[in-house]
Amino acid sequence: MPKAFALLINGRQFMVAAPAEQPLLWALRDNLGLTGTKFGCGAGLCGACTVHVDGVAMRSCQLQVGHLEGKHITTIEGLAAGSGTGDSRTPHPVQQVWLELGVAQCGYCQVGQIMSATALLASNPHPSDEEIDSSMSGNICRCGTYNTIRKAIHESARRMAEGKPRHAIPAGSGGQR
Amino acid sequence: MSIARREFLAGGAAGLLVGVFFNAPLARAAQLAVPGSATPAAGDPPTQAWAPNAWVQVAPNGDIYIWVGKSEMGQGVRTALPQILADEMDADWSRVRVEQAPTLPKFGPMGTGGSTSVMGSWDPLRKAGAQARLALIGAAAQRWRVKPGECSTFNSYVIHSASGKRLSYGELAEEAARQPLEESPALKGAAQRTLVGKSLDRVDGPAIVAGKAQYGIDVRRPNMVFAALERWPVVEAELLSYNDSAARRIPGVLQTVKLPHAVAVIATNTWAAFEGQRALKVRWNPGPRALQSTGSIFALMHQSVRQPGNVARDEGNEEGAFQAASKKVEAVYETPFLAHVAMEPMNCTAEVSNGHCTLWAPTQNPTRVQMDVAKALDISPDKVLVNVTLMGGGFGRRLESDYGVEAALVARALGRPVQVIWTREDDVRHDAFRPPTVHALRAGIDGSGQVVSWRHRVSSPTPAAQDKKHFDARKLEGSVVDGASDVHYRIPAIRIEQSTHEDLPVRVGWLRGVYPNQNGFANEVFVDELAAAAGQDPFEFRRGLLAGDEPIDTGHGKLYPARLRRVLELAAERAGWGTPPPKGRARGISCTVLDWAHTYVSQVAEVSLENQLPRVHRIVAVIDCGTVVNPELARMQAESAIIFGLSMTFDQAVTIRNGEPQQHNFYDFPVLRMPQAPLIEIHFAPGSDRPGGLGEPPVAGVSPAVFNALFALTGKRLRRLPITAEDFQG
Numbered sequence: 001m002p003k004a005f006a007l008l009i010n011g012r013q014f015m016v017a018a019p020a021e022q023p024l025l026w027a028l029r030d031n032l033g034l035t036g037t038k039f040g041c042g043a044g045l046c047g048a049c050t051v052h053v054d055g056v057a058m059r060s061c062q063l064q065v066g067h068l069e070g071k072h073i074t075t076i077e078g079l080a081a082g083s084g085t086g087d088s089r090t091p092h093p094v095q096q097v098w099l100e101l102g103v104a105q106c107g108y109c110q111v112g113q114i115m116s117a118t119a120l121l122a123s124n125p126h127p128s129d130e131e132i133d134s135s136m137s138g139n140i141c142r143c144g145t146y147n148t149i150r151k152a153i154h155e156s157a158r159r160m161a162e163g164k165p166r167h168a169i170p171a172g173s174g175g176q177r
Numbered sequence: 178m179s180i181a182r183r184e185f186l187a188g189g190a191a192g193l194l195v196g197v198f199f200n201a202p203l204a205r206a207a208q209l210a211v212p213g214s215a216t217p218a219a220g221d222p223p224t225q226a227w228a229p230n231a232w233v234q235v236a237p238n239g240d241i242y243i244w245v246g247k248s249e250m251g252q253g254v255r256t257a258l259p260q261i262l263a264d265e266m267d268a269d270w271s272r273v274r275v276e277q278a279p280t281l282p283k284f285g286p287m288g289t290g291g292s293t294s295v296m297g298s299w300d301p302l303r304k305a306g307a308q309a310r311l312a313l314i315g316a317a318a319q320r321w322r323v324k325p326g327e328c329s330t331f332n333s334y335v336i337h338s339a340s341g342k343r344l345s346y347g348e349l350a351e352e353a354a355r356q357p358l359e360e361s362p363a364l365k366g367a368a369q370r371t372l373v374g375k376s377l378d379r380v381d382g383p384a385i386v387a388g389k390a391q392y393g394i395d396v397r398r399p400n401m402v403f404a405a406l407e408r409w410p411v412v413e414a415e416l417l418s419y420n421d422s423a424a425r426r427i428p429g430v431l432q433t434v435k436l437p438h439a440v441a442v443i444a445t446n447t448w449a450a451f452e453g454q455r456a457l458k459v460r461w462n463p464g465p466r467a468l469q470s471t472g473s474i475f476a477l478m479h480q481s482v483r484q485p486g487n488v489a490r491d492e493g494n495e496e497g498a499f500q501a502a503s504k505k506v507e508a509v510y511e512t513p514f515l516a517h518v519a520m521e522p523m524n525c526t527a528e529v530s531n532g533h534c535t536l537w538a539p540t541q542n543p544t545r546v547q548m549d550v551a552k553a554l555d556i557s558p559d560k561v562l563v564n565v566t567l568m569g570g571g572f573g574r575r576l577e578s579d580y581g582v583e584a585a586l587v588a589r590a591l592g593r594p595v596q597v598i599w600t601r602e603d604d605v606r607h608d609a610f611r612p613p614t615v616h617a618l619r620a621g622i623d624g625s626g627q628v629v630s631w632r633h634r635v636s637s638p639t640p641a642a643q644d645k646k647h648f649d650a651r652k653l654e655g656s657v658v659d660g661a662s663d664v665h666y667r668i669p670a671i672r673i674e675q676s677t678h679e680d681l682p683v684r685v686g687w688l689r690g691v692y693p694n695q696n697g698f699a700n701e702v703f704v705d706e707l708a709a710a711a712g713q714d715p716f717e718f719r720r721g722l723l724a725g726d727e728p729i730d731t732g733h734g735k736l737y738p739a740r741l742r743r744v745l746e747l748a749a750e751r752a753g754w755g756t757p758p759p760k761g762r763a764r765g766i767s768c769t770v771l772d773w774a775h776t777y778v779s780q781v782a783e784v785s786l787e788n789q790l791p792r793v794h795r796i797v798a799v800i801d802c803g804t805v806v807n808p809e810l811a812r813m814q815a816e817s818a819i820i821f822g823l824s825m826t827f828d829q830a831v832t833i834r835n836g837e838p839q840q841h842n843f844y845d846f847p848v849l850r851m852p853q854a855p856l857i858e859i860h861f862a863p864g865s866d867r868p869g870g871l872g873e874p875p876v877a878g879v880s881p882a883v884f885n886a887l888f889a890l891t892g893k894r895l896r897r898l899p900i901t902a903e904d905f906q907g
Contacts, residue, residue, distance in 0.1 A: 019428055022448050030403070030446035035395040036388020038569070040520055041601040042451070045843040048520060076388030095386040102378060105813055106251030107385030108392060108520040108569025133852040140843065142520045142570045143251045144820025146854035148813065 005065050009034070010078025020066025025049045027065050028075060036076035036111050040140070047139030050112040050119075051075050057119035059138075076111045079118065094118045097156045105143035113139050117153050126157050215259060215273035215380050218242055222276075227350040229312055229358055231283045232305040233262060239333060239347030241268045246278040247298070248289040248541045249381065250519075250571035251817065252872050253810035256380050258298050260806055264372035265306030265365060268346070269333035275380050280547045280563040287565075289541040290576050290687065292774040292870025295806055299868055307362035309353075316352035317344050367804070367866055376809030381567065393539030393566040396526040398594035402431060404587050405450035405598060407457050408439040408607050411682045411836035415462040416440070424453040433457070434590045441587050447598055454600070466682035467836030474638070474833065475511070477678055478615035481636035482509070486674035487653040489662040490732055493670030498630035502621025506710050510618070510699040511897040513830035514838075515611035516846050517688055521569025522604040525584035526596040529554070534561045534588070538581050539568040546581035553582045554589060561585075572821070573687040577609050602841045609686025610831055610838070612638050616661075616699035620668075626711040628722060630670040633661045635696060638678045640685045650677055655733075660693030660877065663731035664700055665741055665770045666722040682836030689821060690876035693771055698898065701767040701881030705888065715885060716749045716766050723768075734772045740864040741768055744799040745779040747862055752781035752797040761785045762794060765886025767878035774870030776802040780819070782882035783855075784890060789905045791887055793823060793855040798875055803865040815859045815875050822879025824849040829899050 004017040007027070016027045023042075028034040028051070037060055040048030044062040051060045052074040079092045091099070094117050104110045113136070120127060120135045127135070132153050141149070222242040226234040234242040243259040255275050263273050278284040310330055317335035318325040321342055329336050333346040384390040409416070419440050421433040429449025434441040442453030499505060526537040527550075534554055540546050543563040551558040568575060584597040599607070614637040621630040641656045642648045654677050655662075662673040688694075708718035723742040728735035745768045749755070758764050768779040783795040796819055805811045828847045832839045840846040880898060887905075888894050895904055 018446075022446075026446055026448035030448070033397065035391075035397075038392075038520075039394060039447070039522065039598075041842055043601070043842050043844070046520070046601075080387070091386065098386045099378075099382050102376075102382060102809055102813070104251075104379065104382055104385040105253075105817055106249075106520065106568060106570050107381065107390050110385055111388045114386065136851045138850075140520065140848055140850060142518065142572070142821075142848060143813075144817040144849070144854070145813070146820065146849075146851040147816065147857055149851070 006069055007065065007073060008071065009073045010075060016065055018065050021064045023061050024051070024063040024065055024068060024073070025060040028060060034075050034077050038108055038111055040109065040112075046109070047112040047116060048109050050115040050139065052115060052119055055119065055122060057116045076115060079114070092118060093159050094121065094156045097152050097159060101148055101152045101155065103145055103148045103152050105145055109139060109141045113141065113149055117149070117156065121153065121157055121160060125161060127153065214378050215256070215263075215270050215275060217255075217380055217384065218274035218276045225351070227354040229309045229353070230305045232302060233266065233309050235309070235346050235350040235353070237347050237350050239269070239272050239345055240274050241272050241333070241346065242274045242276050244276045244278045244284070246284050246287050247294040248543070248565050248568060248571065248575070250289070250541065250568040250575070252294065252814055253379060253807060254289070254294045256377060257295055257806045257810060258302060259380070260372050260377055261295070261298060262302040262306040264370050265303045266310045267330040267332065267371070268306070270372060270377065272333060277565055279565065280543045280561070286544040288544055288576070289571070290573060292771065292776070292873045295868045296775065296870050303364050304362060307364055308358045311359045311362050312353040312356040313346055313349050315356040316349045320344070320352065373804070373806050374808070376807055379810065390567055392521050392569050393526065393537060394521055394524045394569070394598065396537040396566060396596060398526060398528060401526070401594040401596060402443050402445060402591065403447045403450045403598060404441045404443050404595050405454040405600065406436070406439040406441045406583060406603070407454050407459050408603065410461055411463045411467045412684060413466060414464050417460040417462055419457060419459040421457055423456040423458070427452045427456060434587055436583060436586055439583065441597070443587070443591060443595065450598070451600055463836055466680060469682045469836055470834050471514070471832045474613065474681070475615065478613070478636040479509075481676040482615050482617035482634040486634055486636070486676040487651070488672070489653055489655070489658040489675050490671055490673040493630070495630045495632050495670040495672035498670040499619060499621040499632065502629050503624045504622040504710055505619065506622065506707055507617070507619040508703055508706055508896055510616040510702065512614045512695045512698060513898060514613050514683070514833070515688055515825060515829055516605050516608045516831050516840065517572045517574035517611075518605065518843070518846060518848060519568070519570030519572055519574055522601055523574070523580040523599040524597060525580045526594065527581070527584035527588035528594040529585060529589040529592070532556055532560055534585050535564070536562070536581055536585065537564045537566055539566045539575060540581060541568070541571045541573070541575040542578060545576070546578045549578040549582050550585040554585055572689045573691070574608060576687055601843070605840050605842060605846055606838050609640065609684040611688035612640065612685040614695040616696070618699060618703045620703070620707055622707060622711050626713060628666070628668050628707060631664065631666070631668045632672045633664065633696070633699065634674045635661050635699070636676040637692070637695070638681050638685055640687060642677055642679045643684065648679065650679060656692055658696070659691060660696030661700070663734065663736065663770070663772045665729065665736050665738070665768070666704070667725060667729055667738060668722070682833060683838055689818070690873040693769070694825070694877045697769045697877030698880045701769065701878065702884050702896065705765070705881070705885040706894065716745070716754050719745060719766070719768055731772065736770055736772055737864075740777045740801050741770055741779070743864065744768065744777050744801050744862055747860060748779035748781050748797055748799040751799065751858065751860060752783070754781060758783055763886050763890035765882045765884065765889055767882040767885065769874070769878040771870065771874040771877070774802070774874050775865070775867070776800065776869040776871060776874035777864070778875050778878050780875070780878040780882045782879070782886045784883060784886040786890065786905060790902060791827075791883070791900060791905060793853070793883055795856045795858070796879070796882070797858045799860045799862055800871070800875060801862050801864040802869040802871045802874065803863050804868045805861050805863060806868060808861065811861065811871055812859045814871050816857050818872065818875035819857055819879055820849055820854060822876040823853070823855070823883070825876075825899065826880045826883050827853075827900050
């Protein structure tokens with residue numbers, strides 16, 4: 001019988017009964033119902049399954065649950081709460097910018113893109129284009145939102161430096177840009 | 178486009194809708210929506226809501242439910258289509274709730290492809306909105322005892338300005354239900370539109386960034402299990418036997434199920450199903466198709482273009498004009514098999530009980546899934562309900578029904594809900610590949626540099642050969658010459674010929690842009706070769722071939738050279754054509770028309786070689802797709818098509834050995850990544866009020882613009898897709 005592993009996910013502890021070598025991705029999606037993290041390749045090539053492990057962006061399809069006890073894991077579901085506002089419905093500034101710039105097309109890869117972008121900005125608050133390209137090169141987007149992602153990371157950096165996430169679209173504007 | 182594809186698209190356009198069912202978590206995600214935005218519906222409309230037609234319902238509280246009959250895969254239909262209807266209805270956009278239509282008779286046949294969603298929905302959705310608006314006016318006029326002509330509408334209110342009275346749509350819904358519907362309502366002109374033309378936010382945006390958007394892979398049903406399938410290695414291989422003892426020892430694996438072409442491993446979670454699939458030992462008799470390889474398939478195509486084919490177009494005396502020409506140019510081009518690799522691997526969730534089948538399918542083709550599942554289960558189509566989820570990309574792969582049929586078969590065998598999920602390797606190996614092509618072109622140029630003749634022979638194993646019961650290779654198959662027979666230049670003698678082959682070891686299917694991608698590639702590189710042979714500038718040369726304002730009749734439609742000339746000139750101007758490019762770089766140009774999408778595109782690519790590897794720095798595209806419903810979504814859709822075209826330009830090819838595809842995952846079938854993404858500048862130059870299509874048209878011109886730019890840079894003429902590292906080494 002598989003043993004149960006104590007995983008610390010989004011600030012809460014979960015017991016996951018699974019073989020030690022089961023990838024974190026499937027523990028999140030199938031054991032815990034956290035389907036925000038996506039499956040894209042199963043080989044660490046596309047970045048759709050990116051999560052934070054102790055603050056570092058990692059591919060959850062390549063992490064085995066048996067090696068993760070004691071680590072702090074953050075998924076997209078915990079990103080908003082981790083923004084320090086205390087209100088889990090208040091998006092992370094990166095999510096907010098993603099929304100305002102309308103980055104997503106089909107949106108399937110965007111959770112992974114947002115997790116990579118937030119980890120990048122946490123370690124490098126003002127990345128250059130080249131630094132963005134290099135740290136985002138592991139995240140594939142088949143819709144081709146790359147140029148908008150670059151723009152959104154620069155805008156997020158600016159917004160986070162100001163320290164005050166704001167709603168750029170005022171009420172009553174009809175949601176138009 | 179093949180007849181089959183055209184018919185399907187026409188059907189889809191007549192009654193078009195998109196559908197996705199959202200449940201409670203998504204409703205909460207909708208709370209993230211910015212003020213004033215339409216939102217995904219959190220549930221079905223209240224039963225007392227008034228439904229003047231299948232597409233819109235008005236609830237007494239003022240919520241307006243708009244049903245979408247097209248599938249959302251990132252192109253923005255769940256925003257743009259409601260936008261069209263809401264505009265004509267003068268509805269308050271912030272009260273719009275977007276619903277996804279399932280396969281119910283009232284929504285008609287549904288399919289999403291061929292860049293038809295906006296152009297095909299334009300008339301029916303405007304009519305639906307106008308009907309609703311007029312009925313609401315009628316109800317208010319009756320209550321106020323005034324003439325309907327004295328009333329106007331604004332933002333979900335009917336207003337009688339003479340008396341200052343107004344009533345909300347919600348207040349009027351019940352009475353409007355008793356009003357007759359106007360069969361031919363007057364529609365707004367461009368100046369009266371309030372929502373069309375505005376960059377309204379994508380309705381699913383908040384759910385997407387919160388990780389709460391529901392794709393097919395996210396569907397969860399009570400008591401559901403997961404399945405992975407080991408499918409035939411070659412089309413029509415025979416399953417001889419299999420041993421599942423190792424698979425069944427894997428924790429979480431429950432059982433295996435044998436299907437005609439596959440063995441399914443059923444498990445309590447996805448990973449156990451994948452591990453079980455790997456542990457299966459299946460013996461196949463690969464059959465005669467396993468004798469084929471990429472080399473043998475291309476040899477057949479090359480052989481075919483050396484001889485006459487089925488004639489698709491024949492104007493003037495091509496043979497005579499070519500023989501008499503002072504310069505003769507001939508060239509052969511090749512394009513490869515391609516996989517679609519949508520980000521969300523194929524999957525489908527199905528339940529079969531009491532003779533009914535319910536599916537949750539990330540599909541572009543709900544009606545086809547419904548029909549094919551009904552056939553496979555031997556039940557009538559009205560016993561099959563397909564709920565359409567959001568899709569992590571489609572690109573034509575999700576026009577197929579295979580993922581739905583096998584999920585239904587497994588669900589029936591199990592008697593419980595199952596999600597069949599494909600590994601990426603399954604997704605690549607068992608794709609319905611974009612078919613390869615070989616093109617032989619020849620043209621004659623006279624002493625003054627005029628093109629006097631044009632012949633294009635194209636050979637390709639078309640998907641239409643699989644789709645048709647009585648396919649006859651000796652008869653003209655239109656899909657293959659789509660983009661060839663409608664060549665957009667004015668040339669006095671034109672001959673277009675086609676050939677195709679059947680019985681491939683792999684399936685082939687439709688990929689974003691279909692044959693106009695390959696034919697457009699051949700056309701636009703060849704025209705560049707002609708310009709070089711004539712000693713003329715490639716931009717000016719094309720301009721000369723687009724002279725005159727009379728439409729060109731291609732035999733199945735009209736092309737407007739003036740519209741193409743205009744985007745060509747604008748692209749050249751915006752890209753700085755004629756001015757020196759930055760040091761070490763060169764520019765290439767292309768212009769293409771997707772005639773059935775009524776869209777005209779010109780692109781300029783700016784390239785360099787870095788360490789003997791080509792690099793694209795910038796692409797300028799000017800697009801005339803008529804009225805643009807949502808400029809920001811349209812711009813992103815055009816960028817998407819260009820990035821898609823760039824992925825096809827570099828390194829992408831599926832090869833076949835002993836009948837089996839040789840690619841597996843993103844390491845051997847690469848897609849463009851962020852560091853390779855060039856600066857992209859999109860400009861819209863509408864040349865008609867009626868919208869055309871946009872999802873596909875910009876794809877075709879990307880590869881030729883890049884090829885032509887590389888020729889301008891190096892003098893080396895490439896004629897085969899994709900460009901690989903070897904092309905510029907040594």
